[in-house]
Amino acid sequence: MAKTVHWETVELAFPSSLEYLPLVNAVAEEVADRLGVERETRDAIDSSVIEACTNAIEHGNKKDRTKEVRIRFRTNGRTIEIEVSDQGEGFDPAAVKDPRRPENLMRERGRGIFILRAFMDEVQFRVEPSRGTTVRLVKRLAKAASGGGA
Numbered sequence: 001m002a003k004t005v006h007w008e009t010v011e012l013a014f015p016s017s018l019e020y021l022p023l024v025n026a027v028a029e030e031v032a033d034r035l036g037v038e039r040e041t042r043d044a045i046d047s048s049v050i051e052a053c054t055n056a057i058e059h060g061n062k063k064d065r066t067k068e069v070r071i072r073f074r075t076n077g078r079t080i081e082i083e084v085s086d087q088g089e090g091f092d093p094a095a096v097k098d099p100r101r102p103e104n105l106m107r108e109r110g111r112g113i114f115i116l117r118a119f120m121d122e123v124q125f126r127v128e129p130s131r132g133t134t135v136r137l138v139k140r141l142a143k144a145a146s147g148g149g150a
Contacts, residue, residue, distance in 0.1 A: 016061035044119035060086025
């Protein structure tokens with residue numbers, strides 16, 4: 001008989017303001033802590049979550065506090081899936097400039113998606129024009145959860 005995989009979920013919604021990033025970081029830290037995630041993986045998850053939320057606030061929702069950013073952490077102890085959604089106009093992920101190209105090296109911005117792809121095992125974008133963008137981040141964990149769930 002196949003073993004049933006149990007997923008646990010934590011969700012958070014907040015206005016499009018950078019002042020909420022410490023709260024988001026605290027939730028990401030707590031989820032990782034409950035899973036017993038090693039420091040290097042925890043740092044990758046934390047950095048990716050903050051980057052994705054910052055992009056949703058600044059680029060997606062244009063810092064419009066009447067629009068929400070939603071974040072969902074889902075885990076089964078072996079994998080953590082994180083979805084960050086905004087209510088913006090959407091964008092074309094393929095049109096984002098490669099920050100490693102010589103003409104982009106000195107730009108102060110434009111490395112967010114590159115960072116997400118470097119730190120996470122999977123990065124996917126679901127863009128619904130005029131409805132928003134959802135970024136799905138997946139990190140496979142080195143070991144099964146040692147404690148409770150998320």
